[in-house]
Amino acid sequence: xxxxxxxxxxxxxxxxxxxxxxxxxxxxxxxxxxxxxxxxxxxxxxxxxxxxxxxxxxxxxxxxxxxxxxxxxxxxxxxxxxxxxxxxxxxxxxxxxxxxxxxxxxxxxxxxxxxxxxxxxxxxxxxxxxxxxxxxxxxxxxxxxxxxxxxxxxxxxxxxxxxxxxxxxxxxxxxxxxxxxxxxxxxxxxxxxxxxxxxxxxxxxxxxxxxxxxxxxxxxxxxxxxxxxxxxxxxxxxxxxxxxxxxxxxxxxxxxxxxxxxxxxxxxxxxxxxxxxxxx
Numbered sequence: 572x573x574x575x576x577x578x579x580x581x582x583x584x585x586x587x588x589x590x591x592x593x594x595x596x597x598x599x600x601x602x603x604x605x606x607x608x609x610x611x612x613x614x615x616x617x618x619x620x621x622x623x624x625x626x627x628x629x630x631x632x633x634x635x636x637x638x639x640x641x642x643x644x645x646x647x648x649x650x651x652x653x654x655x656x657x658x659x660x661x662x663x664x665x666x667x668x669x670x671x672x673x674x675x676x677x678x679x680x681x682x683x684x685x686x687x688x689x690x691x692x693x694x695x696x697x698x699x700x701x702x703x704x705x706x707x708x709x710x711x712x713x714x715x716x717x718x719x720x721x722x723x724x725x726x727x728x729x730x731x732x733x734x735x736x737x738x739x740x741x742x743x744x745x746x747x748x749x750x751x752x753x754x755x756x757x758x759x760x761x762x763x764x765x766x767x768x769x770x771x772x773x774x775x776x777x778x779x780x781x782x783x784x785x786x787x788x789x790x791x792x793x794x795x796x797x798x799x800x801x802x803x804x805x806x807x808x809x810x811x812x813x814x815x816x817x818x819x820x821x822x823x824x825x826x827x828x829x830x831x832x833x834x835x836x837x838x839x840x841x842x843x844x845x846x847x848x849x850x851x
Contacts, residue, residue, distance in 0.1 A: 572786060572787050572790050576786075577786050579618065580611070580618055582846065583617075583618055583653060584610045585610075585815070585845055585846045586653055586846075587613060587614055587649040587653065588607055588649075588814075588815045588816070588842050589842050590645065590648065590649025590650075590652060591645040592830060592838045592839055593839075594662040594665035595665070596829055596832075597662070597663045597667075598665040598666035598674075598829060600666055600674070600827075601645055601666065601827070601829055602643055602645065602826060602827045603816075603819060603828075604750075604812040604813045604819060604823075604825035604826045605640060605642065605719060605750065605826065606643040606645040606646035607819065608748055608750045608783065608813065608814050609646050610646050610649075612746060615790070615793070616636065616793075617654055619793075620715075621633075621634040621715070622634045623654070623683070625654055625655040625656045625682070626655075631710075632710070634713045635686075635698070635713070635714045636715045636717070637686040637695070637698040637701070637715070637717070638686075638688055638717050639692075639694025639698065639716050640688075640694070640717060640718055640722055641675040641687075641688030641691075641694060642675060643719075644672075644673075644674070644676045648681075649662060651683040651684075656683035675687070676688050691721075691722040691725050692726070692728050692731075694718070695722075695731045695732075696730070696731040698715075698716035699735045699743065701714045702714045702735065702740040702803070703738055703740060706738070713744060714744070716744075718748065719753070720747055720748065720750065720753070721752075721758050721761070721764075723747065723764040723770075724762045729774065732776065732803075735776070736803060739803075740803045741799055741800050741803060743803040744793070745776075746806045746808060747767055747805060747806070747807045749807055749810060750783075750810040750811060750812035750821075751821075752822075752823045752826065753823070756823050757823070771805045775802055777796065777799040777802050777803070777805070779792040779795055779807070780806070781807075781808045782809055783808035783814075784810065784811065789808070792806045812826070815841070815842060818837070818838075
């Protein structure tokens, strides 16, 4: 990738992270940790890979994105706002009564949201259905689904994986955000899902790995996945929960709580300093 492209992606990801902190602070609730760990992935998808039209969110030829780990919607809302689906100011009303942005994605009311998600395991199943619909329509749009590693403990995930491979849904690319943490602690301690790559491979998927915070690594994985024919693909990305905010990084406690005033100020100061460095 060109240096200028990488820098732009870093700027977009930083903006997404600022939106995550802004939204969860104003809501006094939410899930910042896992939202921060997928900021780079969302920036990459919406800047490089996906076809979409903010002026026509239901454009039939668009690529679809299903945030299967729906609790990390602050990151999704941030990238959608950055791309013009709705005003950035909506992030400050996250989870407020009567506001546009709910605590989990709502496809009926939020422009740019392709699937309502929340109960883990259901999003990937919906994404599989979308990919099958595309096959039946002979459409060329792709479906991307982002799962958490803790989410892989849900049996429904593996039913969907089996179905997708059986039907050779090669327009489906799943991303497992492997930050190693879930609400109760280390995934490996709570109910180990490892080895993730070997499990998906056994279910008939093409498997790729990536560093979730390295855009060249992400680009290589997604580019390779798009070349696969006859089977679905999964990218297992190693990430850091809370990435970009020093005191949140790799801390299970930041799975589902909002920053205090002091923490908000520190987090925003760090992110704005990083943004200024990118401008320099």
